[in-house]
Amino acid sequence: xxxxxxxxxxxxxxxxxxxxxxxxxxxxxxxxxxxxxxxxxxxxxxxxxxxxxxxxxxxxxxxxxxxxxxxxxxxxxxxxxxxxxxxxxxxxxxxxxxxxxxxxxxxxxxxxxxxxxxxxxxxxxxxxxxxxxxxxxxxxxxxxxxxxxxxxxxxxxxxxxxxxxxxxxxxxxxxxxxxxxxxxxxxxxxxxxxxxxxxxxxxxxxxxxxxxxxxxxxxxxxxxxxxxxxxxxxxxxxxxxxxxxxxxxxxxxxxxxxxxxxxxxxxxxxxxxxxxxxxxxxxxxxxxxxxxxxxxxxxxxxxxxxxxxxxxxxxxxxxxxxxxxxxxxxxxxxxxxxxxxxxxxxxxxxxxxxxxxxxxxxxxxxxxxxxxxxxxxxxxxxxxxxxxxxxxxxxxxxxxxxxxxxxxxxxxx
DNA sequence: TTTCCACAGGAATAAAGGGCGA
DNA sequence: TCGCCCTTTATTCCTGTGGAAA
Numbered sequence: 001x002x003x004x005x006x007x008x009x010x011x012x013x014x015x016x017x018x019x020x021x022x023x024x025x026x027x028x029x030x031x032x033x034x035x036x037x038x039x040x041x042x043x044x045x046x047x048x049x050x051x052x053x054x055x056x057x058x059x060x061x062x063x064x065x066x067x068x069x070x071x072x073x074x075x076x077x078x079x080x081x082x083x084x085x086x087x088x089x090x091x092x093x094x095x096x097x098x099x100x101x102x103x104x105x106x107x108x109x110x111x112x113x114x115x116x117x118x119x120x121x122x123x124x125x126x127x128x129x130x131x132x133x134x135x136x137x138x139x140x141x142x143x144x145x146x147x148x149x150x151x152x153x154x155x156x157x158x159x160x161x162x163x164x165x166x167x168x169x170x171x172x173x174x175x176x177x178x179x180x181x182x183x184x185x186x187x188x189x190x191x192x193x194x195x196x197x198x199x200x201x202x203x204x205x206x207x208x209x210x211x212x213x214x215x216x217x218x219x220x221x222x223x224x225x226x227x228x229x230x231x232x233x234x235x236x237x238x239x240x241x242x243x244x245x246x247x248x249x250x251x252x253x254x255x256x257x258x259x260x261x262x263x264x265x266x267x268x269x270x271x272x273x274x275x276x277x278x279x280x281x282x283x284x285x286x287x288x289x290x291x292x293x294x295x296x297x298x299x300x301x302x303x304x305x306x307x308x309x310x311x312x313x314x315x316x317x318x319x320x321x322x323x324x325x326x327x328x329x330x331x332x333x334x335x336x337x338x339x340x341x342x343x344x345x346x347x348x349x350x351x352x353x354x355x356x357x358x359x360x361x362x363x364x365x366x367x368x369x370x371x372x373x374x375x376x377x378x379x380x381x382x383x384x385x386x387x388x389x390x391x392x393x394x395x396x397x398x399x400x401x402x403x404x405x406x407x408x409x410x411x412x413x
Numbered sequence: 414t415t416t417c418c419a420c421a422g423g424a425a426t427a428a429a430g431g432g433c434g435a
Numbered sequence: 436t437c438g439c440c441c442t443t444t445a446t447t448c449c450t451g452t453g454g455a456a457a
Contacts, residue, residue: 101441120432121433121441122439127440297444320421339444339445342422345420361421363453364418365454365455368418370420371421
């Protein structure tokens with residue numbers, strides 16, 4: 001019988017945690033100009049002046065959050081040297097919070113004792129804000145509130161309320177500075193003028209990393225995370241090249257390096273090499289799709305299933321009116337009413353956003369009009385395996401039978 | 414230059430569901 | 436238990452879009 005005892009294996013990693021998202025390095029490489037600008041925006045705090053509101057923008061994985069943690073840690077250390085400054089930092093990530101109400105609840109719960117938390121629903125909005133002002137005023141001094149991924153919030157209410165809380169008389173003692181971090185470059189323009197003028201007092205833009213900068217970032221982490229010679233020579237350049245290709249995203253490049261390291265360790269390899277990186281890349285992409293599809297509603301999955309079956313018949317790209325009959329057929333099969341075309345288009349747009357399908361705009365002018373064509377963006381086998389439960393529920397469509405069967409065969413082996 | 418097509422997608426609104434305080 | 440408040444998912448209605456054809 002196989003033995004499942006655990007033995008410590010530190011042959012490759014020295015400190016694997018250095019590749020994780022929560023790790024903050026001692027210095028940030030490749031972001032000198034941005035740090036300088038950001039530093040200047042935070043300077044009033046240490047001078048004992050009212051903090052500015054700062055808006056950071058740039059695509060995901062370009063160092064916005066890391067720069068914030070790095071500078072705020074430094075700021076807190078330095079502020080401790082001055083008796084007349086009490087500085088508190090509250091950081092929350094707005095991913096999964098899509099209203100000001102939910103953000104306010106999260107802030108209250110972050111500030112409160114775990115035994116005294118409030119529920120996510122049930123209170124009038126004004127009541128939740130009132131809880132928030134009480135908590136902030138109790139902290140006293142200068143408070144920096146960091147809202148990461150602030151573009152996930154659908155309404156601007158909290159972005160308007162927080163900067164004005166003191167002038168509106170909700171706060172007596174606390175001085176608030178708001179730092180909003182956004183991955184969505186158009187978010188700033190979508191804000192109303194009054195929110196923009198208060199939130200975007202100071203703006204710092206983070207451009208994507210280029211391959212050279214990514215190499216610096218990866219090499220810095222390599223030295224902390226891995227033993228000497230644990231990586232083959234081309235591993236860092238390869239991860240950096242993929243990272244630069246994926247919109248200059250250092251987070252993805254680091255995840256790739258971590259996954260490649262884990263695969264090498266699983267193989268009991270002496271060194272992380274090229275093929276570990278390739279395999280890691282496939283695995284990360286696969287995980288991302290599987291996770292995305294698992295979170296979809298039943299109708300979104302049926303719509304994806306409809307498109308998948310059309311793809312298997314070589315009938316893609318397909319416009320929404322071609323997908324609809326197949327989708328209705330699947331709904332019929334499981335005895336549920338199909339959603340309206342409008343809602344179906346919403347789901348198709350969500351699937352495109354997720355990166356499972358691609359949508360291209362077409363225009364045939366006077367006779368044909370304007371429409372979108374949809375096709376699978378991912379490997380058919382992968383989508384079929386992500387949709388397995390839906391396929392079982394709605395019946396195996398003839399066109400995807402071979403793909404579904406190969407999935408079952410694979411599992412048998 | 415104007416017209417027309419097909420449908421994308423914005424806005425308003427409804428329905429269902431869940432938590433809270435009284 | 437009831438009314439209130441919020442969220443999520445959906446529907447209905449309607450305007451906007453842009454390239455080919457007239």
